Amino acid sequence: MPGNFLQNDLNTFLNPDNFGSYITITPQPRGTAIHVNGIFDNATDVYDVNSQAFLSSTPQITCKSVDVSGVAINDLVQMAEFSGTSYYVMRSKPDGEGITTIELSETKVSI
Numbered sequence: 117m118p119g120n121f122l123q124n125d126l127n128t129f130l131n132p133d134n135f136g137s138y139i140t141i142t143p144q145p146r147g148t149a150i151h152v153n154g155i156f157d158n159a160t161d162v163y164d165v166n167s168q169a170f171l172s173s174t175p176q177i178t179c180k181s182v183d184v185s186g187v188a189i190n191d192l193v194q195m196a197e198f199s200g201t202s203y204y205v206m207r208s209k210p211d212g213e214g215i216t217t218i219e220l221s222e223t224k225v226s227i
Contacts, residue, residue: 126180126214130154138196139177141187141205150186154179156195175203175220181210190224 130136130153142149203220
């Protein structure tokens with residue numbers, strides 16, 4: 117379980133006045149939206165397959181696990197500074213230390 121110092125640091129780090137963003141997550145097909153702070157990232161990864169390099173980018177948000185514990189696949193994700201762009205939850209990856217990375221998709225995920 118993370119200590120108070122980690123939670124305090126997370127609050128500071130994820131604060132939109134510092135590095136974070138205001139994020140709205142709405143359960144689908146309908147539900148009450150939740151508002152959380154988190155960091156949006158669209159990192160590019162390089163994969164080596166049979167000596168061929170492939171690039172892949174997956175948009176993702178990083179949030180406090182306690183804030184996103186009920187998030188499910190295909191919930192709608194919107195960020196204030198990226199108005200007009202919506203994403204859907206593709207995968208949720210809690211790290212066991214109080215931080216969850218949620219991979220996003222621009223289209224709904226087939227399940």
